[in-house]
Amino acid sequence: MKHHKEDLAELIEGAREGEKFPLAKLISGVERPDSFEFRKELFGALAQRGLNGQNSLTVGFTGTPGAGKSSLLGELATQFLKADDGETMAIVAIDPSSHISGGSLLGDRTRLSLPAREKRIYFRSQPSQLELGGVNPYTYHVIRLLRCFFRYVFIETVGIGQNEIEVSKLTDLSFLVLQPLGGDQVQFMKSGIMEVPDSFILNKCDEEVLANSSYHMLITTLEFLKDILPGKELPPVFKTSTKTKQGISELFDFIRNAKPVGDRSKETDLQLKKWIKNEYGNFGLKILENLSYSSSSSFEVLEGKALEAIRRNLNS
Numbered sequence: 001m002k003h004h005k006e007d008l009a010e011l012i013e014g015a016r017e018g019e020k021f022p023l024a025k026l027i028s029g030v031e032r033p034d035s036f037e038f039r040k041e042l043f044g045a046l047a048q049r050g051l052n053g054q055n056s057l058t059v060g061f062t063g064t065p066g067a068g069k070s071s072l073l074g075e076l077a078t079q080f081l082k083a084d085d086g087e088t089m090a091i092v093a094i095d096p097s098s099h100i101s102g103g104s105l106l107g108d109r110t111r112l113s114l115p116a117r118e119k120r121i122y123f124r125s126q127p128s129q130l131e132l133g134g135v136n137p138y139t140y141h142v143i144r145l146l147r148c149f150f151r152y153v154f155i156e157t158v159g160i161g162q163n164e165i166e167v168s169k170l171t172d173l174s175f176l177v178l179q180p181l182g183g184d185q186v187q188f189m190k191s192g193i194m195e196v197p198d199s200f201i202l203n204k205c206d207e208e209v210l211a212n213s214s215y216h217m218l219i220t221t222l223e224f225l226k227d228i229l230p231g232k233e234l235p236p237v238f239k240t241s242t243k244t245k246q247g248i249s250e251l252f253d254f255i256r257n258a259k260p261v262g263d264r265s266k267e268t269d270l271q272l273k274k275w276i277k278n279e280y281g282n283f284g285l286k287i288l289e290n291l292s293y294s295s296s297s298s299f300e301v302l303e304g305k306a307l308e309a310i311r312r313n314l315n316s
């Protein structure tokens with residue numbers, strides 16, 4: 001996709017003003033396998049305008065199908081619009097790759113029924129393309145782009161275990177959303193995740209009896225994990241219901257008090273390695289190891305360097 005510089009500048013200005021179409025065009029531009037040149041120009045131009053996304057908070061919502069992730073995001077969006085403090089919010093839903101559950105962003109949209117000209121909230125859905133972790137290869141770039149325009153970026157993904165970990169690599173704060181009696185807690189133990197998420201949400205607490213027993217099971221599990229993982233704090237557990245609105249405002253306040261990590265060089269480094277490994281396997285990783293680079297550079301600068309080194313190696 002070739003863009004003239006003026007077109008790109010126009011799209012960026014439009015997106016900055018909250019226009020949906022230019023933003024969608026920019027996103028489509030980075031959601032492509034051969035987006036390198038476009039990204040280089042785009043993120044360069046954004047940086048020039050001081051749009052680096054450093055003050056944006058990325059929040060992940062992961063959990064089993066039907067736990068209520070979309071409903072919760074709908075409630076949070078509603079609270080957000082009510083607060084009306086000039087902040088902006090983007091929600092990215094990564095569709096479940098299984099066809100078992102249908103609930104995705106569309107349902108959410110109708111539930112929320114935003115006016116078409118509402119500029120404070122932006123929705124986007126991404127196919128998961130069956131990659132382990134549900135996060136597809138372009139999710140990172142899309143999130144990075146959205147951070148430049150929105151104060152909050154929310155990511156909804158289905159899954160538990162590996163999936164939850166993949167998403168948490170892109171977030172400043174992540175929630176594992178559980179529902180009562182889903183067998184989730186057992187699953188949670190079984191999958192042997194030692195990487196406890198930042199925070200838990202036990203949704204559907206209007207189903208009181210089931211919710212209470214699940215809550216105690218979860219707390220017991222977490223206390224057990226805390227004992228075997230010294231130094232680990234007990235993560236917050238929110239009890240919510242999108243039906244009765246229990247716990248929603250607490251959750252909202254918690255998110256609004258969270259701070260973005262700011263320095264994203266670790267993330268850049270991690271995503272660079274992930275990309276190289278996907279494309280060139282261990283061969284690529286070896287070459288990267290021998291490359292001296294500063295991970296404070298932009299992803300595209302590093303990507304360019306790595307590509308060059310790999311080409312040199314292939315040709316020699």
Ligand SMILES: Nc1nc2c(ncn2[C@@H]2O[C@H](COP(=O)(O)OP(=O)(O)OP(=O)(O)O)[C@@H](O)[C@H]2O)c(=O)[nH]1
Nearest residue numbers: 065066067068069070071101103158204241242243
């Ligand atoms: N009783 C009750 N039902 C809820 C609550 N929140 C959501 N639901 C229902 O649970 C079902 C699934 O909700 P969604 O918000 O689509 O769940 P999800 O986690 O986004 O689902 P997927 O995207 O398919 O993984 C819907 O029928 C909701 O109406 C709640 O707090 N209490």
Ligand SMILES: [Mg+2]
Nearest residue numbers: 069070103104
């Ligand atoms: Mg959903």
